[in-house]
Amino acid sequence: MLRRMNAKQLQALCDDWKERMPPAEREEWLGARLAKQVNYAYRHAPAVKRIFDAAGVSPRQIRSIRDLESLPVTTKDDLVKLQHAEPPFGGFLAVPLNSLSRIYVSPGPIYDAWGEERIRAAVRGFVRMGLPKPGDVVMVSTAYHMVPAGLFMTDALDVLGCTVVPAGIGQTELQVKLLHDLRATAICSFPSFTMSILKKAEEMGYNVRRDFNLKYTTGGGERHIQVLRKIFEEQYGLVVADGYATADVGSVAWDCGLGLGYHYDDAECVIEIVDPQTGRQVKPGEVGEIVVTLFSKVYPLVRFGTGDLATYTNETCPCGRTAPRIPKIIGMIGEHIRVKGMFVHMKELDDAFAKLPEVLKYQLVLKLEGHKDQITLNVETESDVDRKALAQRINQRTQEVFKLRMDAIEFLPKGQLPQDYKKVVDTRWA
Numbered sequence: 001m002l003r004r005m006n007a008k009q010l011q012a013l014c015d016d017w018k019e020r021m022p023p024a025e026r027e028e029w030l031g032a033r034l035a036k037q038v039n040y041a042y043r044h045a046p047a048v049k050r051i052f053d054a055a056g057v058s059p060r061q062i063r064s065i066r067d068l069e070s071l072p073v074t075t076k077d078d079l080v081k082l083q084h085a086e087p088p089f090g091g092f093l094a095v096p097l098n099s100l101s102r103i104y105v106s107p108g109p110i111y112d113a114w115g116e117e118r119i120r121a122a123v124r125g126f127v128r129m130g131l132p133k134p135g136d137v138v139m140v141s142t143a144y145h146m147v148p149a150g151l152f153m154t155d156a157l158d159v160l161g162c163t164v165v166p167a168g169i170g171q172t173e174l175q176v177k178l179l180h181d182l183r184a185t186a187i188c189s190f191p192s193f194t195m196s197i198l199k200k201a202e203e204m205g206y207n208v209r210r211d212f213n214l215k216y217t218t219g220g221g222e223r224h225i226q227v228l229r230k231i232f233e234e235q236y237g238l239v240v241a242d243g244y245a246t247a248d249v250g251s252v253a254w255d256c257g258l259g260l261g262y263h264y265d266d267a268e269c270v271i272e273i274v275d276p277q278t279g280r281q282v283k284p285g286e287v288g289e290i291v292v293t294l295f296s297k298v299y300p301l302v303r304f305g306t307g308d309l310a311t312y313t314n315e316t317c318p319c320g321r322t323a324p325r326i327p328k329i330i331g332m333i334g335e336h337i338r339v340k341g342m343f344v345h346m347k348e349l350d351d352a353f354a355k356l357p358e359v360l361k362y363q364l365v366l367k368l369e370g371h372k373d374q375i376t377l378n379v380e381t382e383s384d385v386d387r388k389a390l391a392q393r394i395n396q397r398t399q400e401v402f403k404l405r406m407d408a409i410e411f412l413p414k415g416q417l418p419q420d421y422k423k424v425v426d427t428r429w430a
């Protein structure tokens, strides 16, 4: 595990000069590192070798970001299949399994290999923001179970020298008490849950600015940060750190604090925005999938398709950094959705309802209400079904399979959903 770092070591994590390199120099620098990385990945990760060989590409041919176009994108769904065929890591692990510091399990299920480099990336994010600082008391209010969320944040805060309160999710009233009694300076959580804690505090008679010592919160993982950022900043006086991370690749892009998008983290990876149909890199402003090639000695994914859709800009940020930025995430492709901070694979939806024969057809409708995701389930059933009992069993089943309850269940008569209906209707991105 990474040890606590002193101020000098922390400062050495970010290279201010490199982050402000002229774009042409940056390209060249990244190209040289990429060439070394794919060569390493080819020699140490059998799955990467298979991908290159099948495409008839030699690692020597990859010398620039543009050259990556000659390789196929490995999608999240491909990764599920590859890992299933060759557990646990599908041939992508480049080190002995027991040298990993953490193995997480994301819905799919997907095994996530985490080495120290992932933690270093998260620490680097904190250092760039300047918050939290060593000596801060930080409440980590996110899941600690299987998925990276809570524990990886804790690992990074340990390195930084913070005092961590591993609060997890739920028990909002108790979270308010901890925040108050422990004089916590930061909450690391999903923005919708941070908002729930702050609202609960007000309900309990607290004035957040006056009664708490809170200065900082995080925004990762949810669309809501685009709505909530202003409220956190203006109403509560908080500094918001936002980043783009996934369980598969860790933290790979970050907001410098100006709220102008996620800067590609050149220290960690090469990011391409790619047309999902052709695998070609799109132009600035065009929509494509976020595809990541990690500079990792542990889990060297090459051209991994995250399933998230975004645009990018090449304009230098007013902060002076020259890496491209993703102004915002605008949706998802593929066979999975992210809702209430959870990643749900379409297969899991089918699995959940396959054991409920009374459900003839189902449709999930995702909405944004205020700061929260709302899930409405439309269910086609026969007319004589006991709706109350079925609703209960549906919620039991969805909680078992993907840990979510439905906010509302609408029962529809048989034949109501059209022939070409979609199983998931996501209105949150509109």
Ligand SMILES: [Zn+2]
Pocket (backbone or CB within 6 Å): 255, 256, 257, 258, 260, 263, 317, 318, 319, 320, 321
């Ligand atoms: Zn910036």
